[in-house]
Amino acid sequence: MNSPGLRGAGLVVLQALRVATVITLLTSGAACWILVINVEKNKPYFIFECFTLFFVSVLCSLLVVSELAFAQFIKIYLRRMWPVLSDHHGLSWLGLGMIIIGCNILGMLNHDLKMASALSSLVLAAGILALIFGFLNIVCSFIWCDRKEGITSRDIRANGSLARSQREFTDYEPPSRSSSARNEKTRSKFVSMFWKKDKEEDYLNGQPEIAAPPYINHHGRDLEAQSDSPIIPGLKRPDTALHPMNTRMNSRSSRSSRYSEANMSRF
Known part of the structure; x- marks a missing residue:
């Protein structure tokens, strides 16, 4: 991966894969809503099937946002809340999510759904494309990466031969440090809540706090x-x-x- 030519080729391949991934995710989200409309309503547990398809469509939207995160506040949000989908990690988790979406969509075709042949072909194509491009994202994530330097496939997709590790920037905060600070704040709030509660109970029980005797000079x-x-x-x-x-x-x-x-x- 130290070859500039290989990293330059990775820039072109990964950008083309990015466009195909976004189109596939949008198609998969539309296929989920087509399945929600055509689900069999006479079955007793059809509502849970609709909720499953709704959550899959939300996952498609989240992955599209992670691929089109051009604004800085979206990047910061993904780094804090969804770090595996941010620019600090590779494309392997994105590919895994697309494979899960494709399996779910193709599994819904096992039911006897009464819909037009064009819609059925759209759902079938969405499932197949999600499986194919999900697998390609995982393969490209392992090909264009340099673990010694901390360079991921997203870094090469953004900068090509001039790729650098995104962890060197100042706005990156290690998860352990942020989680420990968050746990410390939560613990202090928890303790202060019970401490105030004890004070209120003492006041209501008629046991006011007695101050220490004054200093006698x-x-x-x-x-x-x-x-x-x-x-x-x-x-x-x-x-x-x-x-x-x-x-x-x-x-x-x-x-x-x-x-x-x-x-x-x-x-």
Whole structure:
């Protein structure tokens, strides 16, 4: 796979296979809805058969979106939610999904469905094409890949001989790290929910939380003892800020008493 010519040929082959894959998936989705319309309604469990075909058509739509993921937000969504269908992985899971779709569609032809020959031919062609191109996607995924460098078939399909591993980009996040962070957030929410519930139960049961006793400052108590009057024990001294010496330093409007000094001119 180190040959630029081989990688350039892989670009052409994989792009052609991409177009054929999208057409096959669209045809398979249409075939599923044709089978839903023509399913035998007189059977007791026909509803489950319709749901099966509906889920297969949803799978076809998902695979089409993964093949036509040109927008950046679609690529980021696939990397987070469907990593095996993103540009960080090869085409093997896509081929496996197409094989499952083809087997399901061809299996429905085993029933005695009353529909036109043209519709029956369309359903048959959709099933056969899904099997063929699903197998080709798996084969090409193993041919055009380089596991030593981490290059997949999607990388070669996008860049050809200039292909690089998509895991080198900064927006790639390993699944283990993202899952561990997600589990940690879920665990913290779970614990906080029960913690709040316990607090509410204690409040409703009449058992409020009692805070710890305040810190007693013995140094402050000693200072209060020193502020007692030396003449009459137990009598508190007035606050030092109210002493006439300190009141003179303030403005005249802030004096505690107007008779603290003689109200007369010094001259």
